[in-house]
Amino acid sequence: MRYVVGYTANARGGDAVNLAVALARRQGASLDLVMVLPADSPYNGVYPPEAGFKSILAGQVAAWLDEGLALIPADVPAKAHIYRGDSEAGVLINAARDLGASALIIGASSAGLFKRFSVGSVANALLHASPLPVVLAPSGYSRTEPITRLTCAVGTRVGAEGVLTVAVASAKRRGLPLRVVSLIALGNNEAGATVEDAKAHLRAVVAASQALQGSSLEKQAIDVVVGSGRTIEDAVDALNWKKGEILLIGSSRLAHNNSIFLGxxxxxxxRALPVPMIVVPRNYVGSADDLLQTTQIPVVDADGPREAKK
Structure with a gap:
């Protein structure tokens, strides 16, 4: 299994590498660091490029990639690659396909609320077009130990059991505790759902997931939790988030089939999340191994070589 890391020579790139290491260690995966260079074009500032410019730029990028590889512990196989193209997001998607990657991992901007998440142009493009899961590292993410718990956010619309099915399989594959959450905003300007409604909905979704997965699967306990607050952001803050946790969330119904669209x-x-997030495409059909490598699901109430490709 392989993960592509959209690497940049700054703190955001370091955050992405740290999260990639944590995921790889949990899954036994290898990493591919990818940096994107602009394609040569007659519309560039200088065309044709000045003599020696391409080699100087490629040399600098190779040096940055060496710095990125140096952040990765020896127990995680990693390679570095240089790709060219006009759209960084598009190039990263193509690189992931070329390399047979299971997910794309990127860092967030440091300008978010409480310096957590702020989605830049590249992340925004990936979150509205990627055909494979996108994993976002919050600003300042430094943990490289294996992921310790998976939380799945479930909405109230039809099809919520789909993302839960992915979450159950992913958690079981690596023995991760699984928590299923629903977030309820109780403010005057928010929807009128209640905590009781949310708990009933979560139980129904878990039951539907149980029915979909059949009787040959082993039992797995799932914590069912409802977070509430005046706003969705307050509801996120009200939940207890553990170190080493990661949130799994599905795509909007507006997404094309097998594609991501962040609702x-x-x-x-x-904006309020203090832990990394995985966004899976709509109707995602990748195996559980692709992310984190059941009879009945009891419900528990609870508040290699390192080289540069040029």
């Missing part, structure tokens, strides 16, 4: 509620969750 408005997920965007609000992202």
């Amino acid at each position: 408005s509620t997920a965007n609000r969750i992202l």
Whole structure:
């Protein structure tokens, strides 16, 4: 299994590498650091490029990639790659396909609420077009130990059991505790759902997931938690987030099949979230191994070589 890391030579790139190491260690995966260079074009500032410019730029990028590889512990296989293209997001998607990656990992901007998440142009493009899961590292993410718990955010719309099915399989594959959460905003300007409604909905979704997964699967306990607050952001803050945790969330119904589209509620969750987030495409059909490598699910109430490709 392989993960592509969209690497940049700054703190955001370091955050992405740290999270990639944590995921790789949990999954036994290898990493591919990818930096994107602009394609040569007659519309560039200087065309044709001045003599020696391409080699100087490629040399600098190779040096940055060496710095990125140096952040990765020896127990995690990693390679570095240089790709060219006009769209960084598009190039990262193509690189992930070329390399047979299971997910794309990127860092967030440091300008978010409480310096957590702020989605820049590249992340925004990936979150509205990627055909494979996108993993976002919050600003300042420094943990490289394996992921310790998976939380799955479940909405109130039809199809919520789909993302839970992915979450159950992903958690089981690596023995991760699984928590399923629903977030309720109780403010005057928010929807009129209640905590009781949310708990009933979560139980129904877990039951539907149980039915979909059949009787040959082993039992797995799932914590069912409802977070509430005046706003969705307050509801996120009200939950207890553990170190080493990661949130799994599905795409909006507006997404094309097998593609990501981050909805408005997920965007609000992202602004307040203190842990990494995985966004999976709509109707995602990748194996559980692709992310984190059941009879009945009891419900528990609870508040290699390192080289540069040029």
